Amino acid sequence: MGQVKFGSTCPTGQVDLKNVPIEIPETFMFPFEPYDIQKGFMEHLYKALELGKIGIFESPTGTGKSLSIICGALRWLKDHVERQQKALEELMSIENLKSEGIKEELKSEPDWIQDFAKKQGIDEKAKQLKEEQEARKKLEEKLKEVRTHKPNNKRKRNVLDEAFEELFKDAPSDLKKQLAAELKEVQSDGQPEDEDIVLDEYFSDEESMRKDGESDDEDLSEVHITKIYYCSRTHSQLSQFVREIQKSPYSNDTPVISLGSRQNMCINEEVKKLNSLSLINDRCLEMQKNKDKKPKGGEAKRKKSSGNCPFNKQDPILRLKDATLAEIGDIEELVKRGKQMKACPYYATRHAIPAAELVALPYNTLLHKATRESCGIKLKGNVVIIDEAHNLIETIGNIYSVEVSGSQLTCAYSQLSQYQDRYRNRLKAKNLMYIKQLLFLLSTFIKCLGGRFSYVSHFIFIFFYPDKYM
Ligand code: SF4
Known part of the structure; x- marks a missing residue:
C-alpha cells in the first residue's frame, strides 16, 4: 500500500490534526478489518469534520x-446527530429552568410582559x-413505512402471477405472452392506466403544490437536516x-x-430525444410554463396532454421521492424507478434534498451558483466532500467560460x-444607451480578433485578416 497524506487548514492557519485531542470512535463500521492507511484516513477525516476544518x-x-x-464521514454524521440530540436535551432543560426563573421574577408583571419575556427566552x-x-424523526417514520410496504407489493405481485398462470394455463402461447406483457406493464405502473387519464382532467397539481406549505411533507422538506454533499x-x-x-x-x-442533469434523468422520450442539455432544459421549463397557465373551458384536456409533461405530477413525484430516500439507488436505478412509477426522477430527487443525509452530485451542480440555488442546495452548516479535487480548477474555468x-x-x-438604425426613434434613451454599450463591446471584441470596420453609406463591412480569424 502507498502512503496517504493528510492536511487540514482553516481561515486562521494550518492545523496538524495528529496533535488535536478529539475523541475518535474505536470502530468506523468498516465492512472488514481496515488497513492502517484506511484507518488513518477515516480518523483524520473524522477529526477534520468534528473541528469544522478544511x-x-x-x-x-x-x-x-x-x-x-x-x-x-457517515460515522461522524451519525455521532453528530447523537451529540445534537444530547445538546438539545441539555438546552431544553436549561430553557425550562430559565423560564421557571423568569416566571418567578415576573410574577408581579402583567401577563403580556410575561409572555414577551418568555418568548425572548427561547433559545x-x-x-x-x-x-x-x-424532521429526522418524521423522516425515519416515513421511510419505515415506505420500506415495510414494499414486501407487501411483492407479495401482491406473486399472487397475481400465480392467478394469471392458473387462468391461462391452456391458452395459446402467443396470447399468453401478450397478456403477460400487459399484466407486467400494469403491475410496474403501480397504479391503473386509466387513473392517469382521470388525473389529466384535473389541473390541481399546481394548486396542491401551492398548498404544500400546509402539508407534513413540505414541513419536512423545509427543514434541511445536516448532510454530506459528495x-x-x-x-x-458518482454511480460508483x-x-x-x-x-x-x-x-x-x-x-x-x-x-443529475435533466439530460441524465429525464424520462419523457419526446424531450429526451432533443439530445442537447440546453434544449432539454428549455423544453422542460417551457412545459412547466404551460402547466402554470390556467386552461380555458373545452381546451383544458387537449392543452394538458399536449403541452405538459405527464411525469411532472405532484403525487407520483412525492411517492418517488419517498422511495428514493428509502432505498439507495444510482442515477440509472432512479431513472428505472421513475419510469415504473411514472414520475420525474429529476424533480423527485430535488424534492428529496432537504431530507437526505448524503447527496451525491456532479461538480457543475455544486459549483455553479444559479444551479445550486435552483436545486435548493444549502451549504451552510453542512459537509462538502470534493473527490478528485485536482480537476476543480479546470471545471470552474469551464463553468464560467464561453467560446x-x-x-x-x-x-x-x-x-x-440594424435594429438600432430601424428603431432608434422609438427606443427609450436608456435602452438606446445599453444597445450602444453592447455595440461598443462587440466592436472591441471584433477589433481584438483582427477585424476592420468599413462604412459605405448605410452599410457596415467587417473584414478579418485570415490568420487572426477564429
Ligand atoms: S419534468 Fe422531468 S420528465 Fe418531464 S420533461 Fe422535465 S425533466 Fe423530463
Missing part, C-alpha cells in the same frame, strides 16, 4: 478511498436543533460511489440521493446595428 486528503488509487470516505439554537430532530466530476464516478454506499453497513439507515467565434460576433454586431 481537510485535504491524498491517497493512491486502490487504497479503498471511497469506502474510507463513506465510513469516516434560537434549541429551536433549530428541535426542528432538525423533528461531489465528483462524472456521473459514472453510490454503489459503494449500497455495499457498506450504512446502507440501511442512511437516506442517500443522487443528483464565441468571430463570425458570431460579426453577426451580432450587424443585427444589433
